[in-house]
Amino acid sequence: MQGLCANRVHNLPWEEDARSGVFVARAARFMLHAQVEAGTLCPITMTFAATPLLQQALPPLFADWRAPLLSDRYDPHQQPGVQKRGLLIGMGMTEKQGGSDVLSNSTRAERLEDGSYQLTGHKWFFSVPQSDAHLVLAQANGGLTCFFVPRLLPDGTRNAIRLERLKDKLGNRANASSEAEFQQALGWALGEEGEGIRQILKMGGLTRFDCALGSHSLMRRALSVALYHAFQRQAFGHNLVDLPLMRQVLGKMALQLEGRRRSCSAWPTPGSSHTTRCGRDSSRPPPSSPSAKREFRSWLRRWRCWVG
Ligand SMILES: Cc1cc2nc3c(=O)[nH]c(=O)nc-3n(C[C@H](O)[C@H](O)[C@H](O)COP(=O)(O)OP(=O)(O)OC[C@H]3O[C@@H](n4cnc5c(N)ncnc54)[C@H](O)[C@@H]3O)c2cc1C
Numbered sequence: 001m002q003g004l005c006a007n008r009v010h011n012l013p014w015e016e017d018a019r020s021g022v023f024v025a026r027a028a029r030f031m032l033h034a035q036v037e038a039g040t041l042c043p044i045t046m047t048f049a050a051t052p053l054l055q056q057a058l059p060p061l062f063a064d065w066r067a068p069l070l071s072d073r074y075d076p077h078q079q080p081g082v083q084k085r086g087l088l089i090g091m092g093m094t095e096k097q098g099g100s101d102v103l104s105n106s107t108r109a110e111r112l113e114d115g116s117y118q119l120t121g122h123k124w125f126f127s128v129p130q131s132d133a134h135l136v137l138a139q140a141n142g143g144l145t146c147f148f149v150p151r152l153l154p155d156g157t158r159n160a161i162r163l164e165r166l167k168d169k170l171g172n173r174a175n176a177s178s179e180a181e182f183q184q185a186l187g188w189a190l191g192e193e194g195e196g197i198r199q200i201l202k203m204g205g206l207t208r209f210d211c212a213l214g215s216h217s218l219m220r221r222a223l224s225v226a227l228y229h230a231f232q233r234q235a236f237g238h239n240l241v242d243l244p245l246m247r248q249v250l251g252k253m254a255l256q257l258e259g260r261r262r263s264c265s266a267w268p269t270p271g272s273s274h275t276t277r278c279g280r281d282s283s284r285p286p287p288s289s290p291s292a293k294r295e296f297r298s299w300l301r302r303w304r305c306w307v308g
Pocket residue numbers: 090091092093094098099100101125126127128169177
């Protein structure tokens with residue numbers, strides 16, 4: 001985590017003076033890391049993805065979080081965000097009855113006099129529960145709304161979020177995911193009531209980008225391990241790499257990897273009219289309207305993860 005934060009993999013493109021090409025530089029760092037250690041990617045991705053939304057919509061009470069959000073430090077201490085040298089942000093959408101269907105979320109949000117909200121309900125998947133805050137979907141009077149829910153409140157007391165248990169994730173123990181209950185936890189709305197999906201998808205779109213990069217990195221790692229083995233292992237008097245059927249398998253892996261790399265190059269970055277352009281221009285122009293970009297991102301992410 002310290003290495004990832006020191007290399008700004010969680011926030012490099014969001015600096016005020018970010019240089020052109022910075023999105024690509026950050027993607028390259030993410031992919032290099034993902035090839036050796038995937039367990040730390042989730043907190044980095046979620047923080048990366050939440051930061052542009054928070055830069056726009058952070059509630060005034062938490063305005064001082066901007067500096068630690070953009071820092072190059074990993075700070076694991078349990079302190080209010082403003083006292084920390086670096087922050088992590090998570091995401092709480094998924095509920096038992098809904099899963100992908102977040103409109104069926106049942107967590108309730110009651111507005112208080114000071115403009116904050118009290119959240120009551122559950123989340124079935126709440127990764128990186130030690131994050132300094134989560135962006136959480138809950139039903140307010142005006143509909144599904146996105147809330148900023150800090151782990152510790154500004155006065156240093158714990159927010160009323162109870163972790164029921166940690167998930168068993170098929171052997172992945174490097175990164176905790178939990179089941180959580182909100183027992184009148186305090187949250188602050190990001191955007192208007194009823195705009196929850198629109199707001200949280202600003203984060204979700206960027207997490208899809210990293211899902212695609214992560215799958216690509218696993219494929220790259222798999223190809224390099226396969227090549228290493230095929231070059232040094234001998235069978236029937238030949239190195240494996242010289243046997244025709246093995247060459248066919250390795251060639252197919254290399255082609256798929258190259259195809260995925262090119263699709264990553266055409267990834268539409270949010271809010272921009274161009275793409276990441278990390279490779280040569282594709283013969284097919286990438287989509288330009290915001291809705292086409294959103295669909296393109298979802299499709300690319302699904303396709304790349306499936307092949308990976
Ligand atoms: C490792 C891990 C970490 C996670 N961390 C978080 C987290 O931090 N925060 C969070 O909020 N969630 C998190 N999730 C939950 C994740 O977002 C959900 O698993 C996801 O939204 C799918 O919900 P579900 O598992 O209930 O599947 P369901 O929604 O029940 O879907 C079941 C199947 O139906 C398919 N399906 C769903 N809708 C459609 C449709 N309209 N058409 C066709 N097929 C469909 C799905 O592709 C899937 O194959 C995490 C999940 C995992 C595995």
